[in-house]
Amino acid sequence: MHRTIPVSEIMVTDVVTARPDATVADAATLMRDNQVSSVVVVRDDRPVGIVTEGDFATCLCDRQDLAGIEIADVMSRPVETIGAHASIVDAVERLRAVGLEHLPVVESDDSDGDGSGADERENGDGELVGILTTMELSYFVPHLIHHVGGTDAEHPRRQVRSDTLYERDDWTFDYHGEDESTVSVGDVATFSKPITVEDVETFAEVTGDTNRLHLDADYAAETRFGKPIVHGVLANGLISAALARLPGLTIYLSQESSFLAPLSIGDRATAVCEVVDDLGRSKYRIETTVRDDGDEVVLEGDAVVLVDELPPESVLEQAATA
Structure with a gap:
């Protein structure tokens, strides 16, 4: 689960750096020669700024004599950083919050070692030990590369025709649509x-996934989770259940999911699916999350679906009388 994976396990440790008195031309050469997209500016091994390829594409593209401009005059500062012991979920949230693609990693000076202290975040306090970008994170959280954060639409609650074969009393479904x-x-x-x-x-019997982590309390107690947890793919199935109840006949084309935290057996899990893009020809991209009893997001991602027209209601009537 992503909340148990620290930044230090996926960060790039061979960070390309430069001193504040280096020139912008030096930074460009470092990026080219090392095939990287940023140079972290350091003083006494601590990050004080950053220059990225995006800076060259925007604010530096019309500057003359880059060899005569010091990095300190154009670098982004204060630099946003994260502690090496923070989880990759924290890193995703930080990048989304500030709208950046590069996150220098420092050896945390705060007592918890999670990189959450305000001084460390804002002032780059802590020795530079690595860098994390959306590229590394996309291997673990693939939907990050096109996350849009939902829509502003607030549609009213609707009753839709659901062609599910049966429902249960302890299942709930809610739909807000145009x-x-x-x-x-x-x-x-x-x-x-x-x-x-x-x-x-x-689920274990049907799929053959009889991993003791999900079925054996004594075994699970010795793992990082301390108790049995729900199969990740079972939690993911709640998204399918929500999509099956959209207006029309929903056909999966693709789904990407990231498992952020364990889901405890016995929890009421809630899947939320929001339509965020109309891709044309009845295809839609949908942002998906699953939350536990405590409203913590345990899974997130997105799906692409094709929505066909439902068979006529007469087909249901014939099936009911057969």
Whole structure:
């Protein structure tokens, strides 16, 4: 689970650096020769700024005599950093919050070692030990590269025709859409159900995934989780359940998911699916999350679906009388 993976496990440790009195031309040469997209500016092994390829494409493209301009005059500062012991989920949240693609990693000076101290974040306090970019994070959180953060649409609650074969009393479904018959950007579908021991055991039997982490309490107690947890793919299945209840016949084309935290057996899990892009020809991109009882996000990602028209209601009537 991503919250158990520290930044130090995936960061690039061979950081390309320069002193503040180096020139912008020096920075450009370092990027070219090392095939990197940034140069971290350091003083006494501590990051004080950063210059990226984006700077050359924007603010530096019309500057003359780059060999005569010191990096200190153009670098981005104060530099945003993160502690080496912070989780990669913290890193994703930090990059999203500030809209950046490069995050220098420092050896944390705060007592918790999580890089969350304000001084470290804002002033680059701590020795530089690595760098993390959206490239490294995309291997673990692939949807990060096109995350848009949801839409501003607030559609009313709708009753939609759901062609599910059956429902249970402890399942809930809620749909907010532009109307009840079509899918539109801004529509949100929510499906919730408790995940029981029986669910986990049945899933293990059906799929063959009998990993003791999910089924053996004594075994799981000795792992990093301390107790049995729900299969990640089982939690992911709640997203499929929500999408199955969209207006129309939903057909999966792709899905990317990142497992951020463990889901405890016995929790009521809630999948939320928000339509964020109309890709044309009845195809849509949907941002997906699953939350636990405590409203913590345990899974997030996105899916691309094709929404066909439903078979006529007469087909359902014939099936009911067969």
